[in-house]
Amino acid sequence: LNIAVVRERASGERRVALVPETARKFMALGAAIRMEQSAGSESHFLDSDYPEVQAVPGIAEAYGGADLVLRVTPPSAEEIAAMPEGSTLIGLLKPFEDPARLAALNARRITAFALELLPRISRAQSMDALSSQASCAGYQCGLIAAARCTKFFPMLTTAAGTIRPARVLVIGAGVAGLQAIATCKRLGAMVEAYDVRAAAKEQIESLGAKFVDTGVSADGAGGYARELSAEEKARQAERLAKAVAQADVVITTAAIPGKKAPVIVTTDMIKGMKYGAVIVDMAAESGGNCALTQPGEHVVANDVNIHGPLNLASRMPTHASELYAKNLYNFLSPWIKEGRLAFDWEDEVVAGTLLCRDGKTTHNGVRQAMG
Numbered sequence: 001l002n003i004a005v006v007r008e009r010a011s012g013e014r015r016v017a018l019v020p021e022t023a024r025k026f027m028a029l030g031a032a033i034r035m036e037q038s039a040g041s042e043s044h045f046l047d048s049d050y051p052e053v054q055a056v057p058g059i060a061e062a063y064g065g066a067d068l069v070l071r072v073t074p075p076s077a078e079e080i081a082a083m084p085e086g087s088t089l090i091g092l093l094k095p096f097e098d099p100a101r102l103a104a105l106n107a108r109r110i111t112a113f114a115l116e117l118l119p120r121i122s123r124a125q126s127m128d129a130l131s132s133q134a135s136c137a138g139y140q141c142g143l144i145a146a147a148r149c150t151k152f153f154p155m156l157t158t159a160a161g162t163i164r165p166a167r168v169l170v171i172g173a174g175v176a177g178l179q180a181i182a183t184c185k186r187l188g189a190m191v192e193a194y195d196v197r198a199a200a201k202e203q204i205e206s207l208g209a210k211f212v213d214t215g216v217s218a219d220g221a222g223g224y225a226r227e228l229s230a231e232e233k234a235r236q237a238e239r240l241a242k243a244v245a246q247a248d249v250v251i252t253t254a255a256i257p258g259k260k261a262p263v264i265v266t267t268d269m270i271k272g273m274k275y276g277a278v279i280v281d282m283a284a285e286s287g288g289n290c291a292l293t294q295p296g297e298h299v300v301a302n303d304v305n306i307h308g309p310l311n312l313a314s315r316m317p318t319h320a321s322e323l324y325a326k327n328l329y330n331f332l333s334p335w336i337k338e339g340r341l342a343f344d345w346e347d348e349v350v351a352g353t354l355l356c357r358d359g360k361t362t363h364n365g366v367r368q369a370m371g
């Protein structure tokens, strides 16, 4: 089995799909690995940290003769053209974004697995790259908020007097939101949080945060949230406005799979916020939970600082890559037999994650969405 890894070329991307530990494990299963020189250096993994991996100068040398290509982000058209026909590709491939990319993969009969499609069942938790990267992102949101806030997060008793802790509101308590809550709690802030899923209340409270009850509950399919009706949105906004107005920091992480992020913090709510308050909008990448978010920018409105950071996991590439690479290994290793890939195409996790194979888009949801 020839595995290939190249340097990620997406703007701002610092992660790598293979770390020294997973390289050793793949080789123990009989794989040979070629990796573009310095592919791990942005994550602080040097070529010398992969002593048995063959370092090669570029994409053509890495991909030539490859059976399996490991990636973090989707490959460009040039990279797809360099992959051997019929080879296997795995990564966070943004399956709903680019029909031309899907067509190019099918034209080369690439077997592609998009980790965004991984079924979120117990057995697949160790392979869940969305969760591992969301944990990094949520942690980063907490740190950005603390760094931008003009107040201490913890309560402080000093000779000059007592400082009250900052008030943080987290909206959306999935994997990222819960990590943001935990991070802000560790820093000593007073944290409130809200999510539309009923199960979130207990998870928020187990982290020592207070649940904000808006009376709106919207559990959807597969443990995800569903989109709210106009009436539910209005009720949610009315109740949330008070919590937003009292907060020094609002962190938003609300998402609905395959849809634009819901706008939850409205322009009117921002007008009601404290001067100098901070919003960190983790949903910036998919449109933003705050009406005034500009993806990748810091904007100031009504003296409220609104941050829309992108690719948050890439801000901590060493651990983000380590977790991601382990997710890849956990997905692939059961199917490496006698040094070859041998997938069971009926397996729920394999079938659910498969995007395309033999020149066809196999995933129903993607096929329907892409027409």
Ligand code: NAD
Pocket: 119, 120, 121, 122, 124, 125, 128, 130, 131, 134, 171, 172, 173, 174, 175, 176, 177, 194, 195, 196, 197, 200, 222, 223, 224, 225, 226, 228, 253, 254, 255, 256, 257, 262, 264
């Ligand atoms: P996500 O990134 O899709 O969404 C983030 C959060 O936003 C979710 O908690 C969602 O309920 C919330 N949200 C959506 N609309 C909202 C609104 N209008 N107002 C407030 N909040 C809103 O979610 P995720 O972090 O990927 O996780 C979603 C679910 O999947 C959770 O129940 C999680 O526990 C579950 N999960 C299961 C597994 C597994 O079993 N393998 C792994 C990861 C996550």
